[in-house]
Amino acid sequence: MRTNPVEKIIDTLRGDHPVTDVRICQRSVMVKSKRLGLAYLFPRDASSNEKRNQIRGCGSLTKLGAKELSAYALSDDLTEASVGVAAINSLIDIEEKKVQVRNGKKSLYERCAGKRVAMVGRFKFAEELKKLCAHLDILELHPSPGDLPAGAADDVIPLAEVVIITGTTLINGTFTHIADLTKNAFVSMLGPSSVISPVLFEYGIDEICGSRVIDDEMVIRFVSEGGSFGDLSGVEQIVLSREDNN
Numbered sequence: 001m002r003t004n005p006v007e008k009i010i011d012t013l014r015g016d017h018p019v020t021d022v023r024i025c026q027r028s029v030m031v032k033s034k035r036l037g038l039a040y041l042f043p044r045d046a047s048s049n050e051k052r053n054q055i056r057g058c059g060s061l062t063k064l065g066a067k068e069l070s071a072y073a074l075s076d077d078l079t080e081a082s083v084g085v086a087a088i089n090s091l092i093d094i095e096e097k098k099v100q101v102r103n104g105k106k107s108l109y110e111r112c113a114g115k116r117v118a119m120v121g122r123f124k125f126a127e128e129l130k131k132l133c134a135h136l137d138i139l140e141l142h143p144s145p146g147d148l149p150a151g152a153a154d155d156v157i158p159l160a161e162v163v164i165i166t167g168t169t170l171i172n173g174t175f176t177h178i179a180d181l182t183k184n185a186f187v188s189m190l191g192p193s194s195v196i197s198p199v200l201f202e203y204g205i206d207e208i209c210g211s212r213v214i215d216d217e218m219v220i221r222f223v224s225e226g227g228s229f230g231d232l233s234g235v236e237q238i239v240l241s242r243e244d245n246n
Contacts, residue, residue: 002180002203006073006085006170009197013091016065022083024055026226028192029082033066036213036220037090039082040168040193040229053077066091073170081171085193094196094212094238098245103237104209108188111162118157120178121166122147123190124230133162141172150174157181167194167210179203192229201242211235 021032029039055061055077061069066087073084105125112133119126119138130136137156140147148156157163157178163185169175171193179187187205194210211232213219218234 002176004074005175005199005203006088006195008199008202009088009092009195010067010070010073012197012199013067013070013088014093015091016067017091019062019064019066019069019087019090021220022061022069023220023224024079024083025223027228028223029079029086030220030223031066031069031083031086031090032216033069033087033090035090036216037086037088037092038192038211038213038219038223038229039084039086039089039171040191041082042078042168042172053079055080055083076173078172081173082193085167085171085195088195089193089210092195092197094240098198099196099238099240100244101236101238104188104190104207104239107239108162108164108190108207108209111186111188115161116159117162117164118153118160118185119164120150120153120157120174121168121191123164123166153178153181157185158183160185163187165189165205167191170195176203179205192232192235196238196240198240198242198245201245206242208240210238210240212238 017033019033023030028041031037069087072080075081116135117133122138122140138147141150163182188207190209192211196210214236215234
């Protein structure tokens with residue numbers, strides 16, 4: 001079995017920085033260290049008996065360094081894992097010469113035109129994309145009408161020419177298995193939880209489309225008041241591609 005990519009990413013983090021703020025909000029997690037890092041927060045399933053456990057060290061997380069908090073990303077507890085990924089995003093070095101400041105969705109539309117596409121996690125633009133590609137399969141943990149259950153991944157993903165993966169797969173531990181199914185496809189990771197790290201190229205990712213906070217105050221206020229990533233202002237879209245990093 002391959003090494004967990006999150007573990008490898010943590011190993012690449014250089015230096016450390018004090019954690020000055022941790023917020024676990026309605027739909028997302030924010031960690032402030034060198035910069036403000038974001039990650040998605042999985043909702044609790046109200047139909048189950050699942051309970052949110054108390055976060056390890058809660059009340060004292062700002063006494064930790066960002067690298068130590070990043071290790072939470074390896075937790076089986078999804079909330080702790082979200083805190084860890086947000087901490088990684090708050091600390092990771094982004095080489096300016098290797099990223100492009102652009103919305104990766106536009107080039108993704110061009111790449112998907114006329115192709116068979118698998119989308120892991122339903123994105124807001126799914127219906128728009130469906131009009132462009134030859135066939136679109138949407139895999140979801142909690143499928144809506146027309147979506148496929150996540151368990152169909154083994155049958156669907158190997159058939160795809162383009163695979164779009166949500167960055168939340170780094171949080172819930174599904175990334176490595178999904179990546180292993182994408183041998184012949186162009187693979188794009190998308191969303192604010194995406195970690196802008198070339199380590200992911202080793203796992204078959206071709207393009208990482210994430211975001212970087214440029215207005216901390218605006219983002220903290222919006223997310224703290226229950227805002228969702230899809231409507232988030234105060235960030236810029238950035239893309240790290242394998243092609244530009246060879």
